[in-house]
Amino acid sequence: MNPETSDKNEPIISSQPAADDDDDNNNTEVKEKQDTKPTLDISTVGKNPDSKTAALPTFCLFVALVSVIGAFENGWNTSVSNVPEKIIRDCKNGQKHVNIGVLPDCLPMENLLWGFAVGSYAIGGLIGGISAGYLQTRFGRIRTLVGNNFSFILGALILGSAVNPGMFIIGRILTGVGSGISTVTVPTYLGEIATVKARGALGTIYQLFLVIGILFTQIIGLLLSSVPGWRILLALTAIPALIQLILLRFCVETPRYLISQNKLDEAQQSLQLLRPGFDVTNEYKEIYDGQQEAETVESRDPEKNPKTKDPKAISSGARKSLSFAQLFRDPMCRKMTIICVTLSVIQQLSGINGVIFYSTSIFSEVFADNAKYATVGVGVINLIFTMVSVILIDRQGRKRLLLASEIGIVVTSILVVLGSIYSINLLVVVAVLLFVSSFAIGLGPIPFLIIPELLPTYGVSAAASLAMGLNWLSNFLVGLIFPVLKDALKNYTFLVFAIITSFGAIFTLLFVPETKGRTLEEIHNENSKDTKNLDSQMKS
Template sequence: MLIIGRFIIGMDSGVSLSVLPMYLGEISPRQVRGSIGQFHSIFICLGVFIGQVLGLPEIFGQESRWNFLFAFLAFPALLQLCVLPFLPESPRFLLMERRDEVGAEKAFQAFLGRTDVSRELAEVHAESRAQNTQRTASVLELVQKRSLRWQIITVGVVMSCYQLCGLNAGLVIEKTGRRPLLIFGFSAMAVFFSLLTVFLHYQDRFSWMPYLSFISILLLIASFCSGPGGVPFVLTGELFEQSYRPAAFMIAGSINWLANFTVGLLFPFIQAALQTFAFLLFVVVCATGAVYLLVVLPETKNKTFVEISQSFAKINGVQDEDEEREMQDVLDTNHTNNTSGLKGGADVERESTF
């Protein structure tokens, strides 16, 4: 029974890890897409923290009460079952895959709280026109797509580095941007892992050295929180167009869980072999990730999915003339809409003057 229960919970966790950040990215305006996407990671960490607290010996962490800890999982599951039926479907999914413009309009109105959603609908139509295919692609098709090569590599690097440590919080992603937060976070983690190695190596020689080790751990967690803790999930949804997004999240989720499993399985052996130098392995991984992101990753803050795809076109080296023309049409359309809006505002002001 325990094995079956853990299997079902594991399947649900795997699906949720992919579907939820994708859903949040699709329903959010690009101006707040990063901030809303952060809540996914924040509540994962909150759930882990609550589970650890409930697992203390003073609460449910005893032989006579451990079954109550498993039963506690029923409460968030029941809450989801009560709430989810009232949530609208993703407007991008409705418009781009179901061709249901009325449903997409109603969904946008429900999420944004206003009746005029023409701008959001126009943005999705522009993304649809620039999209190479209108059907959902498989994982194999995504991997074989040359124009998405570096997006896949980027997601793989970020998700692999993501599982090296701890907790996540913070909503500065929209002010600072994805790229600086990731680069700074992984660079700072490399520095503090190096300092932690030094402090652990000399902790038996100086009585005050363990305090520095504790401070390094806190700074490590803060570095992780500054970007690597939540940005990867937001970034995965931003780097791929609608038809490739489900397959991309499947790959990202698989890499994430595989990296989690690998670190948890191998670190005790690494620690036994390297002793106080065990964290140097993480220094190499974090530094490599920071250098890679500095060289490859463009900024995605406040950009549409079409503009993000265009940012990777040069590095992938496969943008054809048709796709470039479609993207230029999108940009021209946005420019025309903005110009019309300014002209309309001027007309209104002139009429009010008369």
């Protein structure tokens, strides 16, 4: 059931039953639902500019910044064990209780155990990523973020008080679960609250805050690479979680999620708060129609639903969220999910985490004991070019930045190989920095922001969970096999990443659609039409 309007300015907001002069006591429940349509206080209509022309209202920016604290946590915990590694696993006094009476000075671990302890973070991310879709559908985006903070807080307490490697691993898994949930729920939230003009920039700030988290932990790690400083460093992840826990009280649920739950009044109020000073009538109607139309069309297909040949028998309400199996039975969602999953996997298989995790060892041959400071330099370069991406994303578009990023990674990976073969250390350092720069402008942020752009509300949770789950699995595999690859292939290690990213560039060129400058509903409608046309051509 679509809202009825007399003209384009007719407001549509609350869900009050429409008056019916022929109403009687024998109306069915379905009839009552048909007579329900959104209404709005008409005093605001036409007096304010259309919300679809809004840039980035202050409250919208505020709730976005609160949500990306989860991205900061992801970056922080990704890199927190890098700089203080030697102190954590190989300090002077070992497990003796010298500097802290009740806790050992450090947690001695051999290379294999340390590799698993660091990699267990990605295992937690895989668990969190896979489960986040269900959580954000069942409880909403905001409540999922609220509950997620307890993963970081509990993980911080365990890491800071760890007395053996087992506790350290449990703490890493818990912070990984929190980060995994954040990779799904935060980009979904950002995509669903963003204005058309600022959606790219808002989507990119997830990666921006992730990079800031990496840089912060590297800088603070230099200051706290001591006993008991490393414990404080690991426990500090609880502070951003506590801050977000407080600030989320002042944030709103996304209008799209509320409409999907048939909470129409709340959806309108949320949209109006996100677009203060603007008339939200047209934007609200577009969001509402986008979610109702999908269910109505499917319901009216006699072959799929013979019991509802009569359109009047169709009840109103948004289409229910899809499961993983249903996701792949829907032609449009299947195609978009494959695109999102491929980009998410290539993001990790490009080799970026090999650089982030092992940058100190990569630079050690050039900078010796000062390699850890060069590692901080990598974080600075990453931050600068992620900020460039924020500026360019809504001007140049997603596809163009992705292609530039992937081609840059291929070229710089080859330069790393050449510099290694011919022992040109300066070339290796410059190529690694250019590698990070190339990653930051496109392949870093875009796989996160493009998922809620390509998938409709009813498909985004399952698709995001699948894409981010495989992203975390790829993250774990790269961290696990990078040292092995480095030992086996030596100077040719980055050639593997160049080949994989070359495939990514070809895939982007052929299959990834451009999404800039359009509303989510316009994108979804166009993708649906393209998929139907392709299916028709294949059948004919």
